[in-house]
Structures are given as structure tokens and as C-alpha cells.
Amino acid sequence: MATSAPTRDSVLTRAVRIFDTFTPDDPVLTVSEIARRSGLHLATASRLVAELVEHGLLARDDDRRVRMGVRMWELALRASPALTLRDTAMPFLEDAHYVVKHHVQLGVLDGTEVIFLERLSAPGAVINYTRIAGRLPLHVSSSGLVLLAFGGPALQEHVLSGPLPAYTDNTITTPARLRAELAEVRKQGFAWCPGYVHPDALGIAVPVRGARGAVVAAVSAIVPNHPDNRAVIGVLTAAARGIGRSLTGPPLTH
Template sequence: MLARAVRIFEAFSPGETTLSVSEIARRAELHISTTSRLVAELTGHGLLSRGPGRTVQIGLRLWELGLRASPTLSLRQVALPFLKDLTNLVGHHAQLSVLEGMDILFLERLSAPDAVVNLSRVAGRMPATATAPGVLLLAHADPERQEEALGRPLPTYTRRTIGDPDRLRSALAEARRNGFVTSPGWVENPACGLAVPVRDVDGAPVAALSVIVPNDDRVFGFLPALRAAAMEIGLVLRRAHAEPTR
């Protein structure tokens, strides 16, 4: 029952938050009658809700519970003022993300008007190997996860996306050496990502702070501000961790 409910929730994506019961059944690989019964039960608990035209969407109760329990909530709250400053500085996008399996998961994204194209979405995922924050965090992940990434097919968006294991291995080594990653044209040719790590109390990268800006020679000019913001976020997190519990 629980596994089937999870498959129903996973049928929704950041870009498709309203689905028909038949589409949920198809994506969850469940019989339509089973799907209808589970959707009715989950709706009764507020975890799903009915949308227009007999469609279904994520319920407010699920959002409430997920937000209350999320270990990333304090990280996002701490980072938000710095993301606003970075967005104003670069005039495009600033985002915060974490590594989740073989994906990069975006916790927050702020965008300026008329910003360059950017496919990331809040609560959305992209293949880690195809993004600057993903390669950055993967470079500091355990060796087993790195080898898993190197052994998998590498999804590509453009001809510039990392598409072979040798290039990925070199990119991971370069990320560890430089402490930042750029992704010129990896996802969209006109755009370039620039990512640096946010470090926890032990100095380990727990998230990536990044900007998406035009793919030109101005990219590296944003690196000092990005590093300073990431360092400040880490300092706030460390101070919060050191404060005694009342």
C-alpha cells in the first residue's frame, strides 16, 4: 500500500502538478481501479486534492508535512537573503541545490527580469553530471557514488554537455582542484552555470550555490561574490549549529 502511494506521488513533476487518474495510473504502473481507490483515500487525508475537470493534484496537507520535516528548510532559509543579493548582482539567476542520488535537486531559484534561459525549477531535478552544481557536489561525494555515475549512461542536453566517462572523471578532478565548476552551454547554449560549495560545520560541502548567466567571458567575474556568499551561508549555519538548545 505504502509503496503504491509513493508511486502515485512520484507521478507528479514540478512541471506537471495536475494529472488525470488515468495518467497517474500509467505513470505509476498501477491498474486504473487501484489508482482510483488510492487517490480517493489519499484525497480523504488531504495528501491529494481534486483539481478542475476531475483531475488530481498534490494536497496542501502533504506540502505542510513535507515542509515541516524537511532537513533542507533551515539551509534554504539561511541562503535566501544571499540568493536575493546574487540575483541583483548578476541580473539573471541564483540558485541553491543539493545532491540527491544521481540528480541535483533545486531547493530555491531566484530570477531577474529578462534573465537568460534556465531549465531548473524549485523542487525540480536534473542529472547531476549535466550541471555545474551537480558535478561540483559529485566531485566531493564518496568514491562509490562517483563510480556509479561514471558507469551510467550520461544524459546530454547539448553537444557541450559531458557525455563520456573520461571527460566526467577529468571534470570531477578539476572541481576538487579549483573549488568551483562552470558549465558553458551544457544545458542551453546561451547560458553558463557557475557553482561553488556551501560547507557544513565539518567543512564538507552540503549544498551548491550557483548562478546561471550568459555564456560569455564575464562569467568568472562573478566568482568572488559567489564564493563570499557561500562562505557567509556556511558561517551562519555553523553559528546556528553551535548555539545551545534552549
């Protein structure tokens, strides 16, 4: 049974906990499921859900189940740094996708994860677990390794000292291997991740640099796991350079 939230939690904190219960795999939930996932008492969750529905941040289906509201989508579109980066990158992502044919993605750093702002795919493309607004740990994906390699020492040590869960037998799971991989990424300027997330998929990523030279994002491709796909590196590098030249203003920070 879910327990009531500690009294030190503000209403805003409890609302955020409710929003966090929704995932790409579970976009629609009952109030009871929301209460259980958020750790809120059922009566508290029910009251907050009703208020959020009233403000349009959540919505109810005909069967009374709850989903994100249209107003939440509207507010999310005002997240100007991510929106500006995504809009700037789109023409270059589309050009790269035309050549790659499988998946091309744009990811940024958020805490100790990479969050994907955009993903272009094709029918029959190789399996890919990422999705728009989806997240992956930094040590798992090619985009994450690029962002970690060019991130600050504090971030790197934090990730190196934490758990490194495996997705496949090829996933990096030891600090020594991860440290060596990050050094290689910095040296060669790209991440090459054969089978790190799925045995059949190869992740390749390159950094996107802003006006001051700081890495603000990663452009990646997910293609079949075959060494002949090294030509994709050049395609991604050209896209990343185009995005970087088009960016204006200070680099994004997280």
C-alpha cells in the same frame, strides 16, 4: 493498458508511485493518467487516490482532475534539514542575485541527482531549465558537478559507470572527460559549465561547506554564456562562505 502492481508492493509503495506521477510540467492529472504512469490497475489507482484525497494529500479540481493537496505542502515544509538550509541561505542568495541579475540557485545532493531548494530569477534573464524542487543529473549542471566532485568515491564511480546523456553538444558524455572535470572542480574550487544544459546559458557553481568542512550544498548562477562572466565566481564564493558560517549543527547527509 496499465497492469496491476505486484502483490509484494505495499500500500505505502503504491502511494509513493502515485505521488511520483506528478511533475512540474504535469501538476494536474486524471486518475487514468495516474494509473498509466504509476503502472497501477485503474481500480487500484482510483481507490488509493480517493483515500489520499480524503487525507488532504491529494486534491480534486472541479473537473475531477487530481493535484497535490495542501496537506502535502504542509508536511513538506517540515523537512527541517532542507528548510533550515534554505532559510539560512536566503539572505546570501538575495545579495548574490542583486549583483548577478539573472538566476541564483541553491542545490543539494539527492542520490545521483541535484535537487534545487531555491531559485531566484529576474525578468529577461537567460534561459534556465531548473526550478524549485526540480532535479538534474549530476554530470549536467554546475551544481551537480560540484556536489559530485566533493562526494564520496562510491558515488563518483557509480555516476562514471552509468549513462551520461547529452543535453547539448557541450554536455559531458564520456567518463574520461567527466573524471578530468571533477578533478578540475576540486582543484579550482568551482564548476564552470558553458552551454552544458542550453547553448545560451553558462552555469557556475561553488561548494557550501558546513560546520565540519563537508560540502553540504552548492550555490550556482545561470548567466549568459560569455567568458566575461568570470566575476560571478567571486560573488558566489562570498555567498557560499556566508551560508557556511551561518549554518549550525551537523552537515546534511543524503
